[in-house]
Amino acid sequence: MLNNLQKDILKLKEDKNAIILAHNYQTGDIQEIADFIGDSLELCIEASQITESDLVVFCGVDFMAETAAILNPDKKIVLPDKKAECPMAHMLPAEEIKKARERYPDAAVVLYINTLAEAKAEADILCTSSNAVAVVESLKEDQILFGPDMNLASYVSGQVVDKEIITIPEGGHCYVHKMFHKGDIIMREKYPDAVLLVHPECDVEMQAEADEVLSTGGMISYVAKSDLQTFIIGTEVDLVTRLRRENPDKTILPLLSEAICENMKLHTLDKVKNSLLNEEFVVAVDKEIADKSRKAVERMLEV
Numbered sequence: 001m002l003n004n005l006q007k008d009i010l011k012l013k014e015d016k017n018a019i020i021l022a023h024n025y026q027t028g029d030i031q032e033i034a035d036f037i038g039d040s041l042e043l044c045i046e047a048s049q050i051t052e053s054d055l056v057v058f059c060g061v062d063f064m065a066e067t068a069a070i071l072n073p074d075k076k077i078v079l080p081d082k083k084a085e086c087p088m089a090h091m092l093p094a095e096e097i098k099k100a101r102e103r104y105p106d107a108a109v110v111l112y113i114n115t116l117a118e119a120k121a122e123a124d125i126l127c128t129s130s131n132a133v134a135v136v137e138s139l140k141e142d143q144i145l146f147g148p149d150m151n152l153a154s155y156v157s158g159q160v161v162d163k164e165i166i167t168i169p170e171g172g173h174c175y176v177h178k179m180f181h182k183g184d185i186i187m188r189e190k191y192p193d194a195v196l197l198v199h200p201e202c203d204v205e206m207q208a209e210a211d212e213v214l215s216t217g218g219m220i221s222y223v224a225k226s227d228l229q230t231f232i233i234g235t236e237v238d239l240v241t242r243l244r245r246e247n248p249d250k251t252i253l254p255l256l257s258e259a260i261c262e263n264m265k266l267h268t269l270d271k272v273k274n275s276l277l278n279e280e281f282v283v284a285v286d287k288e289i290a291d292k293s294r295k296a297v298e299r300m301l302e303v
Ligand code: 13P
Pocket: 024, 038, 039, 040, 041, 114, 128, 129, 130, 174, 201, 214, 215, 216, 217
């Protein structure tokens, strides 16, 4: 049952002809009022197909809302809390990509969607955690500059063995997925029949321990289709919230209940209501940067 605040938001949403897009790491109360919940790729595809709505409330972090703004230059995209930034996306400045290109002139630049718009403008193509392998395989170049996540880079390098993956910057990472350590595998001893799913942003040793390495959207489909009963989830805890809601007959356990992305949690129902009422905080991307980065986003969507 929805509470009064959630009902107010749904009414306002209708009055304003708005839609709410939410990443899988949003809290359950926001997931319940979203028009669409997904991983980075699904949100990007959804954003590329917005036609009817005038206002898009994006419950995710800065790089996701920027991508929606890049794909919809004529629409108003708002973030309920303007400080919702992904620290990893800030680890790769555009300047560093330009320098790497000078050092490796024959390499293709593949950037994780977790980057700022000015970095995206320097990329040949983008990728997300669900399509990174397919994107890299689609390229003719043998040498790939890949950033900013070193763990996703290692994952891709293990899957696409005939290409050289050069990581930029050194040590780019997600602080949430860095919280998982091999010691947490204790969960496996407690639940020997459980399937361990981890995100490719986890350290390589965690990836090696897992049954599957998947994006958050990949985990949603995997659990929905599986005939098995118990799943241990190695990513941000609110993915567990969504999995439990959608799979009430299965047992879904977080690998680590402290794995919380504080940046995603800045959005609250009160702030979502405010963003609809006052149409703030608008996500603006400089036109020249948006035009340049749109090419890299669209090239990824073609793959
Ligand atoms: P997904 O695309 O798998 O949802 O990952 C986004 C992200 O920020 C993971 O930390």
